[in-house]
Amino acid sequence: MRLELKTMKVNTKSYPHPVLGNGDDLGGSFKVELRRELSRTEIVLNPTFVLQNASIEDLLKK
Numbered sequence: 001m002r003l004e005l006k007t008m009k010v011n012t013k014s015y016p017h018p019v020l021g022n023g024d025d026l027g028g029s030f031k032v033e034l035r036r037e038l039s040r041t042e043i044v045l046n047p048t049f050v051l052q053n054a055s056i057e058d059l060l061k062k
Contacts, residue, residue, distance in 0.1 A: 028053030 029052045037044040051057060 028056070030056075 029050075031050045033048040033050065035046040035048070037046070051060075
C-alpha cells in the first residue's frame with residue numbers, strides 16, 4: 001500500500017473571525033512533524049504541531 005500526500009490548492013479568499021484564513025493572511029509559521037508506526041494490523045500516526053504566531057497562540061489559550 002502506498003500513501004500519497006497532495007498539496008491543497010489555495011486561493012485568495014478571506015473569511016471573518018474566527019476563521020483564520022488561507023495561510024497568506026497571517027504571519028508566522030505552522031508545520032506538522034509526523035512520526036508513524038506501522039505493524040501488520042495498525043498504522044499509528046503521532047503528529048507534533050509547531051506553531052510560531054503569537055496571535056494564534058493567544059487565541060488557542062483562551
